Amino acid sequence: MPPTIDDIRTAAERIEGAVLRSPTLKSRTLSEITGAEVYLKFENLQFTAAYKERGALNKLLQLSEDERRRGVIAASAGNHAQAVAYHGKRLGIPVTIVMPTPTPMVKVMQTEEHGARVLLHGERFDDAYALAREMEATEGLVFVHPFDDPAIIAGTGTIALEMLDDAPELEVLVVPIGGGGLVSGMAIASKTVRPDVQVIGVEAELYPSMKNIIDGTETAIGGDTLAEGIAVKEPGELTRRIIRERVDRIELVSERDIEHAVALLVAIEKTVVEGAGAAGLARILASPDEFRGRKVGTVLCGGNIDTHLLANVLIRELVRCGRIARLRIAAQDRPGALAAITAKFFEAGVNIIETNHHRIFTRLPAKDTVIEVECEARDAQAIDALVAKLEAAGFQVERAALD
Numbered sequence: 001m002p003p004t005i006d007d008i009r010t011a012a013e014r015i016e017g018a019v020l021r022s023p024t025l026k027s028r029t030l031s032e033i034t035g036a037e038v039y040l041k042f043e044n045l046q047f048t049a050a051y052k053e054r055g056a057l058n059k060l061l062q063l064s065e066d067e068r069r070r071g072v073i074a075a076s077a078g079n080h081a082q083a084v085a086y087h088g089k090r091l092g093i094p095v096t097i098v099m100p101t102p103t104p105m106v107k108v109m110q111t112e113e114h115g116a117r118v119l120l121h122g123e124r125f126d127d128a129y130a131l132a133r134e135m136e137a138t139e140g141l142v143f144v145h146p147f148d149d150p151a152i153i154a155g156t157g158t159i160a161l162e163m164l165d166d167a168p169e170l171e172v173l174v175v176p177i178g179g180g181g182l183v184s185g186m187a188i189a190s191k192t193v194r195p196d197v198q199v200i201g202v203e204a205e206l207y208p209s210m211k212n213i214i215d216g217t218e219t220a221i222g223g224d225t226l227a228e229g230i231a232v233k234e235p236g237e238l239t240r241r242i243i244r245e246r247v248d249r250i251e252l253v254s255e256r257d258i259e260h261a262v263a264l265l266v267a268i269e270k271t272v273v274e275g276a277g278a279a280g281l282a283r284i285l286a287s288p289d290e291f292r293g294r295k296v297g298t299v300l301c302g303g304n305i306d307t308h309l310l311a312n313v314l315i316r317e318l319v320r321c322g323r324i325a326r327l328r329i330a331a332q333d334r335p336g337a338l339a340a341i342t343a344k345f346f347e348a349g350v351n352i353i354e355t356n357h358h359r360i361f362t363r364l365p366a367k368d369t370v371i372e373v374e375c376e377a378r379d380a381q382a383i384d385a386l387v388a389k390l391e392a393a394g395f396q397v398e399r400a401a402l403d
Contacts, residue, residue, distance in 0.1 A: 002242050003150045005192040008157035008185065011058045015155065018087070019053050020046050024166035024297065029268045034284055035292035039167045041159060044273050044303030048086050048110070050079035050229075051301045052146070055155030055181060057087045059144055062151055068093050073141040075099075075132035077125055077178075077229050078107030079302050080146035085114035096141060098132040100124055102228070104306040126233045147181025148236030157185030163297050164193055172291065174298040176279040177201040177210050177250065178230030180239025182301060187246035201243065201250040202283045203230060204258065204275075210235045211250040214243060226258050226313070229276030229302055256320075256403060257282040262310070263317035265300070272310065277302035319402045322380025324353075326372065326400035329390060333369040341371060344393060348386035350377045 003011075022042045030038040043051035060072070071094030074084045081097040088095035095116040099108060100123060112118050121131045136143040145152060159182070164170060173190055175183040183201045190197045203211055206223035209232055225231050243250075261278035264285070265271050280298030284291055318324040331337040338355075345352055358370040377383050390397050 001150060002238060003154035003157065003185070003188060005157075005189060007150065007154040008161065008189050011054070011151075011154040012158040012161060014061055015054055015057045015158065018057055018090075021162060022046065024163050026167070027269060030264070030281070030284075034288040034296075036284065036288070037295040038281075038284060039163070039170060039295070039297040040269065040281070041163050041297065041299045042271065043159065044271060044277055044300045048079065048082040048114075049303040050083065050277070051156060051159060051182065051299065052076075052079040052083035053087065054158055055147075055149075055152035055185075056080060056083035056144065058155035059149060059151040060084070060087050060091055060093060063093070063142060067142045071095065071141050072144045073098070073132050073135055073139070074144040074146065075125065075129040076146050077231065078103050078111070078304055079229055080144075081111045081116070081118070082107065082114060082304070084144050085111050085116035089115040096132075096135065096139075098128040098135070100128045102224075104228070104304070104309065106306050107304050110304070124233055125231065145236075147179030147184075148238045149181075150238070152181050153185040153188070153239070153242070155185065156182045157189040159299060160186035160189035161193070163299075164190060164197070167295070167297060169295050170194075170197060170297045171294050172198045172200060172296045174200045174202060174280040174283055174296060176227075176230050176276055176299070176301055177203045177243075178207075178232040178235075178276065180210055180235045180243055182299070183247055184236075184239045184242040186299075187242060191246050199247050200283070201247050202279045203250060203252055204279065205252045205254045207231045207233070208250075208252055209233055210240065210243060211252065213240050214247075214250055226255055226262070226275030226309075227279055229274060229304075230279060251283055251287075253279055253282040253286060257286045259313050259316060260320070261285055262305070262313050266310075266314060267317075271300065272303045272305065273300045274302045274305040316402060318376070322383055323378070324374070324376045325383045326374045327387070327390075328398040328400065329371045329373060330396040330398075331369055331371055337369075338371060340393065341373075341390065341395065344386060344389045345373075345375065348377075348382055348389055350375050350382055350386045 073096040261282035
């Protein structure tokens with residue numbers, strides 16, 4: 001049975017003091033960009049950097065003494081794992097976690113640091129889930145589902161209660177969907193307290209699992225998404241029933257939009273959010289006309305992203321903004337050619353990061369060469385000015401494209 005608003009309110013009382021009541025803040029800059037009043041719920045500030053603590057703790061606190069003694073097992077792409085491991089250790093409950101093999105190493109290490117036994121298995125969540133259910137039976141462990149459990153859903157519903165308490169004027173909630181636990185709990189809470197609030201679910205374009213079920217579509221599922229936390233092939237049975245009844249619609253966001261949202265949150269809000277956690281904002285940024293003039297809230301539901309991956313995302317954003325470019329410049333292979341080219345960089349105020357000469361593998365005449373230059377500038381206009389100067393000096397210039 002789905003949890004009720006009373007279950008959600010009881011969960012709020014049960015977890016109070018052990019889970020952060022994260023702030024819900026209006027973003028002035030994002031509001032200016034989108035034309036909406038954008039409110040962010042900073043669940044990435046939880047101790048394990050994700051909202052999953054709410055449901056996991058609510059579940060663990062309801063275990064019997066015998067269940068606590070036997071220990072628990074969970075399957076997770078990372079955030080649920082850390083939540084169960086952290087609160088399990090805090091409560092003295094043995095924890096085993098099964099994770100998909102591609103899970104970011106930062107999540108694996110953090111889960112192990114919380115004292116859990118971690119097993120890596122399979123390429124997707126569903127593979128890890130199957131092994132965890134098998135071990136539940138063979139080792140007598142208690143399975144803690146990441147989303148398809150009334151106690152988990154009730155825990156996530158506490159987020160909506162807090163958001164509507166902190167920002168009662170909210171008209172729309174835009175919520176990421178993986179297995180559906182987060183949006184289910186938030187939809188139950190918000191639609192009960194404020195039936196007029198619109199709830200929009202958001203999935204990664206590569207994993208439209210719940211949208212396929214709810215809308216009857218047959219879009220292909222799979223791929224290497226930045227939002228691995230919501231890369232679920234088979235959503236929950238309970239969550240799909242709740243979503244069908246209480247969520248207004250489900251939308252998809254591209255990988256580029258997710259990257260853009262992650263980068264903007266670093267640049268504007270000075271906060272680190274993983275791909276799944278930025279999916280809601282990605283939808284708002286991608287469709288500003290849909291939300292213009294409305295009061296919109298979204299949950300930054302996780303902040304566990306590998307630092308190297310985050311660096312790549314930020315650099316790719318600089319490329320898309322035109323501040324970093326790679327230019328292929330055709331020139332005669334003779335003394336002074338490179339000096340003439342670098343002089344134009346100096347005139348345009350553009351910094352050279354790296355250069356490479358290509359004399360053999362080109363389609364140019366044997367007396368010519370290709371000089372590939374990676375460079376950075378204060379803005380896109382400076383790069384445009386540089387290209388114009390090079391072309392005016394007789395050089396052929398080709399820009400490398402990211403998308």
